[in-house]
Amino acid sequence: MSKKNKELEEWEDKPDYVEPEQIKEIIDTQLEESKVVAWKGSEKIYEPGYYGKQIGDRLELAMVEACLLLKRxxxxxxxxxxQINFQELYDHARNLDRRFPERYRVYEDLRERGLLVRTGFKFGCDFRVYERGVQLKKGPKSAKEHTKWIVFCVPEDYTLSFQELSRSVRLAHNIRARMLWAVVDNEGDATYYIIQRMKP
Incomplete structure (x- = not known):
């Protein structure tokens, strides 16, 4: 059962998590096929908004993260x-992933709402979304520090099977998160639907 934008009204409130705007330094990165990598100054990218994944002395950015950071x-x-510009990087990502336009539009929209967004590849979804103001950390977490939503991004003409829907709901239930389907229309607007299990 879906509830259109019901629980999501809180996103429109003024966020209590805002990325610092005073950062002046622009960090050089390198495109490596399906990701963008930073070495020097990587902490200046990661810390303000938890962008990318730190692997040793390098920070790896997913294409949605890199495109947004480049645009900003x-x-x-x-x-x-x-040096390549935003459109060149966007086109490169779109050539690698036919669903990239929907993924990027949703990622940008969620970030603009002040939400903390991480990629969700290892969970089998597009994104993991956390409460505003959460500080990511390893080890034991409070209820607020866990993933609140897992997000799947699709175009408006997408056909969803019951099996796919069932798998998605089970995934969200297993990690105690809510499941969102983000539907992107031809104008690039995203509409969010919460889908959850209901017991008769």
């Missing part, structure tokens, strides 16, 4: 020694 002027992206 937080990073520069180079490929084969040449």
């Amino acid at each position: 002027g937080r990073i520069r992206v180079f490929s084969s020694g040449k």
Whole structure:
């Protein structure tokens, strides 16, 4: 059963988590096929909004993260020694992933709402979304520090099977999160639907 934008009204409130706007330094990064990598200054990318994944001395950014950071002027992206612009990076990502336009639009929208968003590949979803103001950490977590929503991004003409829907609901239930379907229309607007199990 879906409830259109019911529980999501709180997103429209003024966020209590806001990424610092005073950051002036632009970090150089390198495009490596399906990801963008930063070495020097990577903490300046990760810390303000928990972008990317730290692996040793490098920070790996998913394409949605890199595109948004490039659009906001937080990073520069180079490929084969040449600096590339937002449209070039976006087109590269779209060539790798036909669903990238929907994923990017939803990611950008959630970030603009002041929410903390992480990729959800290892969970079998597009994104994990946390409460505003959450500080990510390893180890034991409070209820607020756990993933609140898992998000699947689809175009408006997407056909969903009952089996796929059932798997998605079970996934959300197993990690004690809510499941959101983010439907992106032809104008690029995202509408969110909460889908949950109901016991008769």
